[in-house]
Amino acid sequence: MDAPKQFPAVELRIELRDTEPLIWRRVVLPESATVAVLHGSIQTAFGWKDCHLYGVSGVDRKGVRRIIIGTDDDGVQPGAELAADVGLLELIDPARPGKAPLEYEYDFGDSWIHEIEVVGPATLPENTVACLDGAMRGPLEDSGGAAGYANVVAVLGNPGHSEHGQCAKWLELVTHQPAADFDPTDFDLVAVNGQLRQLARRIWPGDATPEDRETVLGPVSWFLNAAHPDGLELTSAGYLKPAIVKRAMTQLGWDDEWPMPGRNENNVVPILDLREQLQDWKLLRKFKGRLVLTPAGRHAVQDPAALWDYLAERFAFPQHGVDKEVMRLLVHWAVSGEAPPYNVRREVIQSALHAKGYRMPGGTEIPLDDAWHLDLDNSRTLRCLALRESASWSLRNSELSDGGLKFLLDVQRRFGDRSY
Numbered sequence: 001m002d003a004p005k006q007f008p009a010v011e012l013r014i015e016l017r018d019t020e021p022l023i024w025r026r027v028v029l030p031e032s033a034t035v036a037v038l039h040g041s042i043q044t045a046f047g048w049k050d051c052h053l054y055g056v057s058g059v060d061r062k063g064v065r066r067i068i069i070g071t072d073d074d075g076v077q078p079g080a081e082l083a084a085d086v087g088l089l090e091l092i093d094p095a096r097p098g099k100a101p102l103e104y105e106y107d108f109g110d111s112w113i114h115e116i117e118v119v120g121p122a123t124l125p126e127n128t129v130a131c132l133d134g135a136m137r138g139p140l141e142d143s144g145g146a147a148g149y150a151n152v153v154a155v156l157g158n159p160g161h162s163e164h165g166q167c168a169k170w171l172e173l174v175t176h177q178p179a180a181d182f183d184p185t186d187f188d189l190v191a192v193n194g195q196l197r198q199l200a201r202r203i204w205p206g207d208a209t210p211e212d213r214e215t216v217l218g219p220v221s222w223f224l225n226a227a228h229p230d231g232l233e234l235t236s237a238g239y240l241k242p243a244i245v246k247r248a249m250t251q252l253g254w255d256d257e258w259p260m261p262g263r264n265e266n267n268v269v270p271i272l273d274l275r276e277q278l279q280d281w282k283l284l285r286k287f288k289g290r291l292v293l294t295p296a297g298r299h300a301v302q303d304p305a306a307l308w309d310y311l312a313e314r315f316a317f318p319q320h321g322v323d324k325e326v327m328r329l330l331v332h333w334a335v336s337g338e339a340p341p342y343n344v345r346r347e348v349i350q351s352a353l354h355a356k357g358y359r360m361p362g363g364t365e366i367p368l369d370d371a372w373h374l375d376l377d378n379s380r381t382l383r384c385l386a387l388r389e390s391a392s393w394s395l396r397n398s399e400l401s402d403g404g405l406k407f408l409l410d411v412q413r414r415f416g417d418r419s420y
Contacts (some may be wrong), residue, residue, distance in 0.1 A: 006087045006123035007031075010094040011132070014042060014104075017113040018146035021185075024136040025192075028122045029088060030233050033129075035202055036420045040174070041129050042104055042114055044199045045192055047138030049338070056083065058102025060091045066102075084420060094121040110145040127204035131194045137186045141174060154186045176341050198337060202420040212403030213304040218386045219252055222300040222309065223238070223278055224293065231290035238286065239265040240275060270383075277384045280316050285349035312407065315381070316414035321382055322366075325356050326374045330382060331408050334400060346371040 008031040016023040023118055025045040029037060036055050043050045056068040097120045104114040124130060143149040155167040156179060159275040175182075181353050214221070226232060231270035232244055233399050238268045240248075245263040249255050254270050275291070278284040283297035293301065300307035315331070329352055333339035340348050358366055387404030400408070 002127040002386060007126050008094075009124040010092065010123040011119035011122040013119055014045070015115045015117070016046070016146070017115055019136070019139070020150070020229075023134075023136040023138065025265055026119065026132040028123055028126070028132060030126075031089055031094065033088045034084050035086045035088060035091070036070070037129070038088055038104070039083055040071065040199050040203060040420060041196065042106070044129075044195045045131050045134065045138075051141060052107035054104065054106045055080075055108075056091075056098065056102055058091065060102075061089075061093055068092065071271075073236075073305035073398050083239050092116075092118050094118065102306060107141075108144065110148070112139070112145065116360075124247070128200050128201075131192045131196060133191060134187050134192070135191065136301055137184055140171065145404045153296075156182055157184075176344060199403060201402075202335060202409065205402070206410055207303075208305065208308060208403065208406045208410075211403075213308050213407055215401065216385050216387060216403040216407050217304060217311070219274055219308055220278065220283070220307065221301070221304070222248065222252055223274065224283060224297055224307075227284060227291055227293050227297070227368055228301050229286070229293075230373070234286065234289050234291055237266075240271065240291065241381060245271050246311040273380045274384050277381060280310070283310075283313060308410075309405070312410045312414055315411045318381075322358055322374065323378060324379045324415075325353055325358070327381070327411075328417070330375070330378050331415075333413050334382070334387070335405065335412065345375055349375055 010031055011026065011028050013026045013311055015022060023046070027040075029041055033041075038056070039054055040050075042048070054070055056066075057345050058066060060066050066086070068083050069080045070083050091102055097118050100116040100118050102116060105115065106112045106114065107353050139149040140152060141150050152167060152171070155161045156161050156171065158164060161167075171177075171179045172181060209329055226244070226248070233241055235241055241350055242263040242265075245265045246270050247259060248271050249263065249268065252270075258270060260267060265275070270397075275284070279286075282294050283300060284291050285294050286292075295327060296310065300310055315327060316324070318327060326349060329349060339345070346368045350368055353366050353371065353374075360366060370402075383403070385407065387400055387407065388398035389401045390398035
């Protein structure tokens with residue numbers, strides 16, 4: 001096999017100001033990278049969670065003062081530019097090693113200043129980012145800046161400290177990991193580069209191919225084609241007939257995942273959920289004892305690209321705003337690979353909805369049980385598409401396929417989430 005073609009890149013050393021011992025990384029980015037790509041690379045290499053605002057400020061190669069932010073909501077400074085619109089080489093020259101006249105600041109409250117040094121020119125395979133070296137694990141989010149994090153490390157390292165128990169409980173809450181596993185010296189280069197490879201997939205996903213659409217839309221397309229042109233006969237109770245359910249489960253490859261005997265639709269959750277979701281999406285409807293295509297369904301069955309767009313819009317703009325916020329979280333977790341453990345998901349969703357201003361009629365916080373049901377309902381919607389490498393009906397135990405990633409990135413774009 002031929003070696004991958006190499007493209008011009010730049011090597012940078014990035015240090016976190018005021019940390020002792022020094023926390024630093026040496027990374028390589030393509031010369032074509034934007035400042036948004038620099039941001040994503042720093043977030044990944046240092047283990048940040050991208051949950052705060054950021055900005056890049058300094059003097060560019062022409063001596064012009066620049067202020068660059070992530071989105072329109074990240075600051076109110078006049079003349080600020082968007083990170084996705086600014087090329088990295090506008091700011092630095094790979095042929096001129098030395099400390100760059102710019103800084104990357106993350107979390108304007110804790111004010112984590114990342115100082116950037118140009119090491120020199122390099123090469124990379126196309127559409128990749130790499131970390132060459134580094135030291136120490138990245139700091140904890142919301143730990144109070146360099147001084148606050150240093151205090152956290154000191155307290156956790158001293159079981160006899162009066163604040164040790166409280167600090168350990170806080171760490172477990174924010175990391176979802178046992179406090180006993182915390183090691184401030186830990187730096188895993190292999191793991192960081194694995195995360196950077198996933199970042200590169202998100203930054204440069206490529207356009208959706210016909211094969212991507214065929215795979216991702218498979219379960220939906222099966223139903224639309226089965227109902228075309230004359231519809232599917234229903235039982236007197238309004239369910240699909242068992243023979244149709246059996247055919248769907250077998251042809252979609254879901255038989256082994258639903259070992260319960262019988263194929264009555266009201267007992268076969270994968271098919272019931274999919275059929276009801278297609279009705280909610282107004283692609284199918286019940287008419288005179290049959291399940292038939294709607295006008296939108298008749299159009300979509302003939303045009304996979306149109307079906308892709310139609311469903312991406314439905315994911316991004318569900319009927320209720322609260323579902324949009326939950327779906328935004330679920331899509332982010334799927335794309336980033338950073339879903340919280342299942343035992344705390346409802347708390348995370350409850351907190352996110354509270355931050356967005358959602359309350360019960362009396363002004364109280366959305367109950368945890370309601371957050372759990374919102375998670376279940378929106379997760380069922382995601383399972384209606386084949387987004388993962390495995391043909392499994394379940395979302396778990398498999399990475400996103402290239403097509404699944406492209407679809408969810410399309411949904412994120414429609415949400416208006418930041419892009420590279």
